[in-house]
Amino acid sequence: MNILPASAFPDPEQIEPLDFLVIAPHPDDAEIGMGGTIMRMIDQGMRVGVLDLTSGEPTPHGSMEIRAKETAAATEIMKLTWRGNAGLANRALENTLAARQQIASYVRCLRPRWLFAPYYHDAHPDHLAATLLTEAARFHAKLSKTDMPGPRHHPERLYYYFCIHLRLAVQPGWIVDISEQWDRKMQAVRAYESQMITGRPTEPPTILDRIRDEGAHWGRLINRNYGEPFDTKEPLAMTSLRDLL
Numbered sequence: 001m002n003i004l005p006a007s008a009f010p011d012p013e014q015i016e017p018l019d020f021l022v023i024a025p026h027p028d029d030a031e032i033g034m035g036g037t038i039m040r041m042i043d044q045g046m047r048v049g050v051l052d053l054t055s056g057e058p059t060p061h062g063s064m065e066i067r068a069k070e071t072a073a074a075t076e077i078m079k080l081t082w083r084g085n086a087g088l089a090n091r092a093l094e095n096t097l098a099a100r101q102q103i104a105s106y107v108r109c110l111r112p113r114w115l116f117a118p119y120y121h122d123a124h125p126d127h128l129a130a131t132l133l134t135e136a137a138r139f140h141a142k143l144s145k146t147d148m149p150g151p152r153h154h155p156e157r158l159y160y161y162f163c164i165h166l167r168l169a170v171q172p173g174w175i176v177d178i179s180e181q182w183d184r185k186m187q188a189v190r191a192y193e194s195q196m197i198t199g200r201p202t203e204p205p206t207i208l209d210r211i212r213d214e215g216a217h218w219g220r221l222i223n224r225n226y227g228e229p230f231d232t233k234e235p236l237a238m239t240s241l242r243d244l245l
């Protein structure tokens with residue numbers, strides 16, 4: 001089995017379980033899709049990790065070094081509890097047994113209550129593969145009698161965030177109010193200068209204008225300034241209706 005050595009995974013003895021782990025095909029997807037929600041939950045004391053599956057490189061204006069620096073800057077802005085990179089192949093991400101076992105190993109070592117995966121309709125093959133891989137890894141992580149590191153673990157919930165390359169009029173399951181986190185979300189997104197700014201057309205609407213307009217659109221639907229949409233295949237479970245807007 002082509003799996004990383006156990007030493008490549010976080011030591012479950014050394015890290016408290018996460019509240020949730022966001023699986024991202026490329027560094028910047030977590031920030032674009034749910035950076036505001038990540039920061040809102042961290043603001044409220046939750047332990048949040050991001051696992052980038054690939055380097056995201058090559059891109060027209062990026063490099064491995066630049067992208068790693070940008071990722072570190074965004075991580076700092078978001079104050080993530082944990083961030084890692086699985087080192088899988090960009091532009092060639094596939095839902096293989098070896099990759100599933102690798103992602104499941106991260107899940108076992110980090111023990112998140114919930115997982116977040118990219119939404120399941122997309123044009124980008126890496127994103128589609130990341131979704132399938134996350135779904136498979138959630139199940140695979142609970143297997144016994146295996147050589148994967150860490151204890152058996154089954155995240156209670158799997159949710160989907162939106163960072164998609166199709167122009168879809170989606171109806172999300174719910175929207176999180178990120179008005180208070182908006183400025184910091186855009187700081188984290190802008191940290192990826194090689195992706196968002198360098199060599200991009202400067203005539204409005206720029207890609208950053210588009211991201212702002214989308215955030216405002218989702219915010220408008222819940223009568224707030226900015227929002228981020230999510231979806232789930234399983235029913236939402238809650239103990240109270242108190243925090244519903």
Ligand SMILES: [Zn+2]
Nearest residue numbers: 025026029127
């Ligand atoms: Zn991506």
